[in-house]
Amino acid sequence: MNELIIETIHKYEKPGDFTHAEVTDEMIANAEAILNIKLPEQYITFLKMYGHGGIGGLEVMGFGLTGRMIFVDATLDYREDDLPENLVVIENVDEWLTCIDCDTGKIVSWDFSGYIKEDFDDFDEYLISQMNDVIENM
Template identity: 30%
Template sequence: MSNIQKAFKIIERNIDEADFVGAVPIEVINNCQSDLNLKFPKSYIEFLSNYGLGDIFGEEIYGLGVEEVGIPHVKWITLELRKDVNLPNHLVPIYNTGYDNEYYCLDCSKISDSEDDNAPVISFISADESEQEYELIEKDFGTFLYKLLKEAME
């Protein structure tokens, strides 16, 4: 079983603790990818297709399925950070750590198609570009979500 499937099991077993908007149509996901001029990794597309966006155990995951007027809308926050703090175009913020404007982002630079899951989760701190370290957090979105939920449950 993949890590994204394990994460979905945690969500389903703890649905009373969760607040997700629900499934997002693939057309909406494709439009967002087109508007951001990049491709999402497979595991993130699965998350959007099943849950859209929302939170569980107080952990908010950015996504799609609500009006595009602020957090947690992934297109809105991506465009805002591109404009305000020069977020590189291949990064997509999916989670705010709560510390010093630090976001965990999908690095979508190597994604070739919708079956590709080669997008590590890295940290981005909206600060001076010369100080940016881009620390690797997890190898993919599914692993990130699974570990985040596992830790949040403990």
């Protein structure tokens, strides 16, 4: 994971911003098996370090304290609304979902009409951008 991300989280994190769930390789493998995808390493690192959450109201889906796979539940729910099988939901932004394209590692926006827009080249780029937006508005 990018050092800037770690430093930024360390500087701005408040109690309760992240679950800091203990995420194991077995939990990751289980999530990947359920969704029939391979998660990018950058996102796996985030999951293992922070579990679920974000600074300043940003909420990146991950694992809850009880081990609940929040991102898996959301992805399965939206697959019923025709979310493509290669996308994994990491953030719900009301009008659209922010997803990881597990075929390319890119971060995309998806809406219920089926429109997909590439937003970022990878998870770290997405997280840095989102955190910078939050910090600017603090």
